[in-house]
Amino acid sequence: DAKTTQPPSMDCAEGRAANLPCNHSTISGNEYVYWYRQIHSQGPQYIIHGLKNNETNEMASLIITEDRKSSTLILPHATLRDTAVYYCIVRASGSSNTGKLIFGQGTTLQVKP
Amino acid sequence: DAGVIQSPRHEVTEMGQEVTLRCKPISGHDYLFWYRQTMMRGLELLIYFNNNVPIDDSGMPEDRFSAKMPNASFSTLKIQPSEPRDSAVYFCASSYRVFGQFFGPGTRLTVL
Numbered sequence: 001d002a003k004t005t006q007p008p009s010m011d012c013a014e015g016r017a018a019n020l021p022c023n024h025s026t027i028s029g030n031e032y033v034y035w036y037r038q039i040h041s042q043g044p045q046y047i048i049h050g051l052k053n054n055e056t057n058e059m060a061s062l063i064i065t066e067d068r069k070s071s072t073l074i075l076p077h078a079t080l081r082d083t084a085v086y087y088c089i090v091r092a093s094g095s096s097n098t099g100k101l102i103f104g105q106g107t108t109l110q111v112k113p
Numbered sequence: 114d115a116g117v118i119q120s121p122r123h124e125v126t127e128m129g130q131e132v133t134l135r136c137k138p139i140s141g142h143d144y145l146f147w148y149r150q151t152m153m154r155g156l157e158l159l160i161y162f163n164n165n166v167p168i169d170d171s172g173m174p175e176d177r178f179s180a181k182m183p184n185a186s187f188s189t190l191k192i193q194p195s196e197p198r199d200s201a202v203y204f205c206a207s208s209y210r211v212f213g214q215f216f217g218p219g220t221r222l223t224v225l
Contacts, residue, residue, distance in 0.1 A: 034213070043117075043204050043216030044156070100169065101146075101214060103156040 004088045009108045012082075018075040020107050022088030025069040031092050033064060034101065035073045037084040044087065044103070047073065078111045085109075115139075117217035119205050125223045131193040134220045137186055138207030146206040146214060147180055147190050156204075162188065195224045 005023040012018040024033065034049040048055055048062045050071075055062045061074040075082055087106040118137040126132055138145050146161040160170040165182045173180070177196070182188040192199055202221050206214040 036214075038156075043206070043219050044214075046213035046215060049213065100158055100161065102158070105155060 004090060004104055006086075006088050006104065006107045008105065009110070011110050011112055012075075012078045014080060014111055014113050015077055018078040018082065018109055018111070020073040020075075020086050020088075020109065021070065022073070023070045024088070024090045027068050027090050028092065031090045033062065033068075033071050034089045034091060035060070035062065036087045036089065036101075036103075037082075038087070038106075039081075039084040047086075078109075080111050080113065083109060083111045117205055117207055117215055119203075119217035119220050121220060122218065123221045123223075125225065126195055127225050128196055129194045130224075131191065132195045132199075132222060132224075134190040134203050134205075134222070136188045136190070136205030136217060138188070138205070139215055140186070142207035142209050142215075143185075144208045144210070144214075145182060145188050146208075147188070148204040148206065148216075149201045150204065150219075151201045159190070192222075195222075197224045200224050 032049050032051050035047040036044045037047055038044045047059050048057055050062045050064055052064055052068055064071045085106040085108050087103050089101050117139055120135045143164050147159040148156055149159055150156045157172055159172045160180045161168055162182045178192055180190045200223050202219045204216050204219045206216040208214040
């Protein structure tokens with residue numbers, strides 16, 4: 001699976017949009033981009049995933065660049081409860097999908113009042 | 114839906130004792146994963162099952178660790194004998210096919 005690079009930490013003001021970047025320059029054509037987050041003392045939580053089109057759900061939006069070498073997770077109106085470690089993971093699909101997720105160090109997002 | 118259920122939530126044991134962690138995946142999910150999280154090593158995949166069959170156990174640290182999935186609704190992770198370096202939070206996760214994994218609350222294991 002492709003390696004991802006994320007900033008170790010970010011701050012965001014409560015009520016503002018949080019934009020979390022992820023670089024995955026070696027991503028292959030059949031690899032999806034997944035985002036998870038882990039709030040302190042809880043298990044990781046699935047947020048969203050995408051292949052090449054932008055995706056949106058009730059939690060967040062995922063913007064993937066046209067060359068697919070980077071992506072941005074957007075929390076449109078961050079709240080204090082969004083303070084967590086956010087993980088960007090790329091994983092193969094189809095027959096080459098082993099089901100494995102490789103978690104890196106992630107980005108610690110601190111939402112401040 | 115109750116989500117992924119793990120028990121116990123906390124376990125304190127002495128070195129050399131056997132430890133058994135339990136997991137009940139979400140009904141209908143066909144994949145089950147065991148992870149371990151420590152400050153030093155982060156979140157590591159230990160083993161995962163598909164339709165109750167172990168697929169990849171390359172993350173299992175050593176022979177002291179074993180995992181079973183006797184049916185679609187139950188899995189165990191056993192450590193025998195336990196050592197202080199096994200102290201960690203152990204997470205179980207399940208998924209339908211290979212889409213988003215849903216994690217349980219974890220078991221915090223302390224080996225004295």
